[in-house]
Amino acid sequence: MFEPVIAPSNSLLGLLQRGRGDGQLHALAADRDEAIAALEECVTSDPRGDWQVENRSLYYARVYMDLEAPLGGIERHLSHLDDLLDPDDQRTGLALAVLGHLAGYGRRDALLLLRQYAETGSNWAWALDELGLRDEDAALLALAPAVLSRFPETPQGEADLRAAIRAAYEPRPWRLWAEHHQRIADASEQSPFDLWQRQLGRGGGVTPGWSVTDVLAWADQAENVVRPDQAAIERRAAAASRCLAAVARPEDRDTLLAAARDGAEGARRAVLRHLVDQDDEALTELIEAAAADPDQRVVRAALDALARMRGPRALARARRWADPAAGGVDSALGEAAVLLLADIGESADAPALVAGLRQWMLVRGVRAPGLGGLVDGAGRLAAVEAVPILRHVYGEAASSDLRGRAARALAVTDPYFACGVAVECLWDCEETTRELAAHHVVTTGDARVLERLRRLAADPAEEAEVHAAVRGRLTSRGSAGMASGGDHTGSVPRPR
Numbered sequence: 001m002f003e004p005v006i007a008p009s010n011s012l013l014g015l016l017q018r019g020r021g022d023g024q025l026h027a028l029a030a031d032r033d034e035a036i037a038a039l040e041e042c043v044t045s046d047p048r049g050d051w052q053v054e055n056r057s058l059y060y061a062r063v064y065m066d067l068e069a070p071l072g073g074i075e076r077h078l079s080h081l082d083d084l085l086d087p088d089d090q091r092t093g094l095a096l097a098v099l100g101h102l103a104g105y106g107r108r109d110a111l112l113l114l115r116q117y118a119e120t121g122s123n124w125a126w127a128l129d130e131l132g133l134r135d136e137d138a139a140l141l142a143l144a145p146a147v148l149s150r151f152p153e154t155p156q157g158e159a160d161l162r163a164a165i166r167a168a169y170e171p172r173p174w175r176l177w178a179e180h181h182q183r184i185a186d187a188s189e190q191s192p193f194d195l196w197q198r199q200l201g202r203g204g205g206v207t208p209g210w211s212v213t214d215v216l217a218w219a220d221q222a223e224n225v226v227r228p229d230q231a232a233i234e235r236r237a238a239a240a241s242r243c244l245a246a247v248a249r250p251e252d253r254d255t256l257l258a259a260a261r262d263g264a265e266g267a268r269r270a271v272l273r274h275l276v277d278q279d280d281e282a283l284t285e286l287i288e289a290a291a292a293d294p295d296q297r298v299v300r301a302a303l304d305a306l307a308r309m310r311g312p313r314a315l316a317r318a319r320r321w322a323d324p325a326a327g328g329v330d331s332a333l334g335e336a337a338v339l340l341l342a343d344i345g346e347s348a349d350a351p352a353l354v355a356g357l358r359q360w361m362l363v364r365g366v367r368a369p370g371l372g373g374l375v376d377g378a379g380r381l382a383a384v385e386a387v388p389i390l391r392h393v394y395g396e397a398a399s400s401d402l403r404g405r406a407a408r409a410l411a412v413t414d415p416y417f418a419c420g421v422a423v424e425c426l427w428d429c430e431e432t433t434r435e436l437a438a439h440h441v442v443t444t445g446d447a448r449v450l451e452r453l454r455r456l457a458a459d460p461a462e463e464a465e466v467h468a469a470v471r472g473r474l475t476s477r478g479s480a481g482m483a484s485g486g487d488h489t490g491s492v493p494r495p496r
Contacts, residue, residue, distance in 0.1 A: 004047045006398040013038040017047035019059050019400040019429025027063050039063050040073030046094045049367075053401045057094060058461055059429035061101035071109050074099065078117050087122040096123065100130030104461055115139060119146040125164060132170030144177045148184070161187045212252040215243045216259050219266035234304075237269035244274040260286045265297045272305035283309070284317055291333040303336040307343075315344055322352050335360070339370060342377020350383040357389055366396045372405050379409030387414045394421060404433040411440055418442045426452045431463040438469035450474075 007014035012030050015023030016038050027035040039060060048054040063069075074095045082091065096117070102110035111134070118127040124147065131140060151161040165174050165188055178185040219240035248256065260271040260282075268290070275283055283305075290302030309317070321337035338356030341349045357374045364371070375393060378386040390413065394406040407425055410417045418440045425437030426449065434456065443449050456462050457470045 004045065004049065004398075006047060009396050013041060016042050016060075016063070018398055018403065019054070019056050020403070021424035021427030024059070024063050024066070024427045025424075028066055032067060035063075035067055036069045036073075039067070039069060043074060043095050043098050044077040046090060047398070048094075049399055050401070051090060051093065054399060054429075055431065056400070056429050057097035058101050058431075060094075060098045061105065061461075064098065064102055065105055065107075071099070071102075071107075071113060075113055078113070078121060083122050089123055089126060092117075092121070092123045093126055096126045096130055099127075100134065101461055103130070103134045111135065115143065118143055124150070125168065128173055129169040132168075132172040137176060140173045140176055141180065143173070144181055144184075147177075148181065151183075153183075158183075158187060162190055210247055212244065212248055212255055215240050215247060216255075216263065216267040216270065218243075219270040220264045221266070233266050234269065237266050237273065240266070240270035241273035241277070244270060245277065248274065257282055257286070261289065265301060268298065269301045269304065272301055273308065276305050276308045279311060279313060288333065291331075291336075299332055303332060306333070306336045306340060309340060310344060314340065315346075318345070319349065319352070322356060324352075324355060335370075339373045339377075342373050342380070345377065345381060347381055350378075350381040350385070353377050353381060354383050354385045354389075357386055361389060361392070366393055366402070367398060372402050375402065375405045375409050379405075379412050382412050384413045390414070391421070400428070400430050400433075404428070404430045404436075407433050407436055411436060419445065423449060426456070431466050435463075435466045435469045438466060438473055441473075443473065 004017070006017050009015065009018065009020075012023070012026050012035065015026055017023075027039065030038075042056070043060050046056075048056060064071075077095055078092060096114065099110040099114050103114060111131075114127050114131050115135070118124045118131060121127060128143070128147065131143070148161075151157040151164070161183070165171075165184070168174055174184060174188060178188050219237055221236070244256070256271050256274065259267045260275060263271065272283075272286065272290070275286070287302045287306055290298050290305075293299055293302075306318075318337040318340040321333050322341055335356070338353060338360075341353050341356070345353060353374065357378060360368070360371060360374060371393070375390065377383075378390060387410065390406050390409050394403055394410065397403045397406065407417075407421060407428075410421055414421070419442045422437045422441040423446060425433050426441060428434050428437070438453065438456070441449055441453075443453070453470050453474055456466060457474060462470075
């Protein structure tokens with residue numbers, strides 16, 4: 001999949017793509033046709049960089065409801081020829097999830113569109129999951145013949161049917177169909193046995209011998225292919241480091257240090273992880289040497305090991321490597337050290353963290369991986385000097401997950417959060433961000449706030465945690481109002 005193109009943050013499309021609260025508010029104030037066009041662009045061209053950690057479907061469904069928007073754009077997207085040529089779930093998943101929420105809000109046109117797509121679409125399983133959560137039994141029973149026709153009565157067809165049943169997010173349709181279709185009943189009974197067989201069959205591969213040399217050789221086997229899979233190398237190195245914990249003896253230390261200095265990637269990764277777990281005193285020299293290696297694979301191994309370090313010795317090393325006088329975040333080692341300070345640093349490390357965050361933004365901007373750790377660290381260390389940067393990250397981040405992390409950091413660093421950013425966060429696409437806002441927002445001075453809190457409290461599609469936070473604020477505000485006429489502002493301190 002191509003990386004999505006995100007419009008500027010000051011445009012209606014850019015706000016909606018980001019899932020910001022202001023996007024929903026601006027859509028209501030904009031020309032309706034323009035707002036619907038921007039909304040359809042978002043739903044039919046998923047703007048999320050990582051759909052597994054970012055939410056948009058409920059957010060877009062609410063905008064559809066507020067605009068009373070037709071579903072023609074979604075229907076054209078689902079019925080397009082690309083549905084046959086590109087069966088990737090990500091092409092249609094967001095649109096189907098939006099239709100699911102709209103069906104939950106009572107939009108019958110959304111329900112009918114889901115039924116039609118479940119019968120004919122390539123991503124029918126997702127549509128069936130949405131219907132399983134919301135549709136009536138009779139309508140679900142009527143879909144069974146169309147779904148069953150997808151699986152020919154051959155050994156492979158039966159295997160595919162069992163796999164589909166296992167993979168279902170919502171089992172209700174299959175359980176309902178099993179009462180009326182013997183093929184589905186038989187497949188449902190066989191499916192757990194298939195899973196048990198696969199689990200039993202695991203572990204039949206090659207395992208390392210029980211010596212340090214054997215384990216290191218085994219760790220390097222993932223590289224002995226034409227195009228090694230980096231993830232496979234990392235997984236095997238992690239497993240090898242656990243084996244080293246069981247077999248390594250004091251007399252093996254020289255062998256381990258030699259592999260950490262000059263070994264192939266798999267062995268080097270395994271030994272560095274092992275030495276981190278042992279808090280070995282040689283780690284400083286080893287990580288510094290590996291981080292300066294011209295081979296970027298070796299550099300990655302060093303930085304991955306650094307990220308796992310904990311304890312007083314690790315903190316002292318991170319402070320030295322992050323020191324601007326020693327190069328600070330101008331080096332890969334310095335950047336990794338600042339990220340470690342964000343995880344384990346103390347309040348005295350806040351200036352170094354802010355300096356690292358500022359340098360990161362200048363060099364990499366708001367889309368580079370790793371920024372979230374620095375943002376979390378600024379909040380954890382209550383680094384008030386980071387507020388201007390955190391506000392910039394909040395406004396510009398294309399990732400709603402990163403924006404939510406910036407909001408959490410602002411809640412503990414920005415004295416104006418409760419009457420500023422928190423207000424917008426009540427409309428945010430992420431439930432954790434809406435929950436945060438409900439806990440912190442000032443409920444006086446802005447008529448929109450109380451109205452929004454009441455709407456969230458009454459919305460059956462809202463998450464339980466948000467309901468609890470909102471109702472707690474409304475209840476405490478009512479109690480405070482009856483007692484003193486004042487306002488209770490609260491204390492400061494989950495992908496579809």
